[in-house]
Amino acid sequence: MNAPLLDFPEHVxxxxxxxxxxxxxxxxxxxxxxxxxxxxxxxxxxxxEFLIDLRATMAPGEFQEGVxxxxxxxxx
Numbered sequence: 591m592n593a594p595l596l597d598f599p600e601h602v603x604x605x606x607x608x609x610x611x612x613x614x615x616x617x618x619x620x621x622x623x624x625x626x627x628x629x630x631x632x633x634x635x636x637x638x639e640f641l642i643d644l645r646a647t648m649a650p651g652e653f654q655e656g657v658x659x660x661x662x663x664x665x666x
Contacts, residue, residue: 634660 641648641656648656 630663634663 637660638657641653641660645653
């Protein structure tokens, strides 16, 4: 039961490759739901940029409704 204790640098050296392998699937887990959300966010950003560009020619209520519509898309 009296196993020698490793110092921290030795412990890290022995375990870091295992830790990195365990993190890899989490960092690059292909997930259809995540991909769908990413596309929705990109599309909403484009729509918001379009609304901002046209804001000067829009009625205030029309602009606000456009922003609300994009927010609803994100929160679905």
